[in-house]
Amino acid sequence: MYKRIISRLDIKNGILVKGISLEGVRNLGDPDFFSKKYYDELIDEIHFHNVIATLYDSNMVFEIIERNTKKIFVNVSVGGGIKSLNEVDRLLRIGVDKVVVNSAAVRNPNFLKQLVEIYGSSTISVNIETAFLNGKYQVFVETGRVNTGIELFEWIDKVQSLNVGEIIVTDILSEGKMRGFNLDLFKQIREKVDIQLVAHGGAGSKEDVLKIFKDCNVDAVSIASFFHYNYLEPTRNSELKGSNYFIHFLNEEEKKGMRIIELKKFLKSSGINIRL
């Protein structure tokens, strides 16, 4: 089976944003610009995440998703604030391939069970946000803002037992820093789970990505900053605000990141089974 490279687009109010450790909403611009680039450059899957949606009780950004599923012909997954069957229904009808849940699943595992029964394992993915705190990995909800106190591996067991097809694990402390994945964490998880495991949080070099595939045998990696900052262009015509002003003054040396095609070629040449 191919290993997948997923790009994650955190969306807030129609804008692509990117934080660090699930905090901060730096404004990177138009999500359509990025999704188009990523599709053209052979991404395997795009994950649109309606970030901090649970904080605002905001509605899913259906328009963006619908626009994108019409012109992007790779797998599209969508998450962030999903808490009803209606929303899931609507997303699947507008062409979404996979629905990602976190807060609602933790608060009500029955909801998760229902989702899997109705839509099938391969359609439902669970995003698990975790941080190592007071001697153990704990599960967070609401974009890393609320510590549930639930122990990570207990929750993973529960999720597996409900026949969920995939888990996306976000290591909060690594997320957005581009300093490598938490290998120790993903090794431990891999030993426990047979279902699809997606590592999220920390990609900052091609070696980081190679390492997490080799050392932890994850099925996919989810990447945001490492791609976003490569494709980012100064949006000179856009209105200058505090939230985007860094783009206007971004110099080349700060443009860290990599093209998707280059990353995929590198991984393939390093022996990872990647679709090109």
Added chain:
Amino acid sequence: MSLKNKNGLPLEIKYCIKCNLSNQRPTSMNEYFHTSGSQHVTVEFDEKGVCAGCNFVEKEFDQTINWKDREQELIEICNKYRKNNGEYDCIVPGSGGKDSIFASHILKYKYKMNPLTVTWSPHLYTDAGWKNFQNWTHKGGFDNFLYTPNPVIQRKITQEATKNILHPFQPFIIGQKTFALKMAAKFNTPLIFYGEMGGKGGKKNKLTDRSFNETKDQKGFEIDPLEGKKFVDAYLGGKKVQQYLDEGMNLNDFESYKPLNPEIIESKKIQFYYLSYFLRWTPQENYYYAVKHADFLPNSQRTDGTYTKYVSLDDKVDGFFYYTSYIKFGIGRAMLESADEIRHGHTTKEEGKALIKKYDGEYPTTYEDDFYNYISMKKNDFIELCDKFRPNHIWEKKSNRWVLKKTL
């Protein structure tokens, strides 16, 4: 002229049409004369209903300010003060939060200054706060002077400040200001860089106010906060210093809080600047900068009373500072923080509103035991005390619950 209550709060409550901030928001005052009867100066609203904070920040991002010229001014000041003889050439006060990391780091590494960072200890360090303080110097690479005022005295003043003016954070506010000045005098380093201009939060600043002593009338940062009076006639925690002395404490107990003699400021030519006058200052961008350059750690969870993880998180008393502000002005932490993010374009007015409805006024449970222990008060007594400070134009009791009379 709108009508005001006995503390100077406008009787008609308004919310800013852009950022949701309430017009009850007080700006800084001279804390040395802050008593229960003091008059607050609140944030001004223009005729359209826009608060001074929004109008101020807007000017930072339209074409009003030439930021290249502003940076040039900074470079000239740095060139004038920079020392190459091994001594410090500027003081950067801070806690190791995102803002002081940004200020000290950019001054040292981009503008090649030799800062001494100075820290007035929080009342009670949080774990995250202590880690960040350590990371600031360890990762950022700074000399730091950490000053801990006698905690027994600070507790005493905090108790009084809570009882008299429901302001448990006041000792910190007083102490940190005068401390930076004293350090500048002590090290013969007559240049202090503060971070953010009060104007960004709605204080009556002009866009051209670049330092405290060039604009002599800065409320809350007076060159002579004693206003010509004797220290014993000033107030700490809403209580006269003389009264503490009458009760058996001695003058040395209050040395940390005694302002620097204005004649020394004059003779040593101590200058203070706001870095945000020279460099475009976006609080959230400082978070990114601080993570990158000093491994700044946000809170592990959202902070009580709000949705953020990156703002003001080093002092266990902090949550009660915001909570008491909610009692006295009807303004909670989520309102203040979302207003700031709205002004800088991170958040929309509607999102802000949802956040305020969800979090504003949330009672800070995380460190409540530490807090009550610190001020030697029982929770029930504190809650009862709070009720005495609820202005009746802001609050009413409905079915035995306090509610805001006019909500957003």
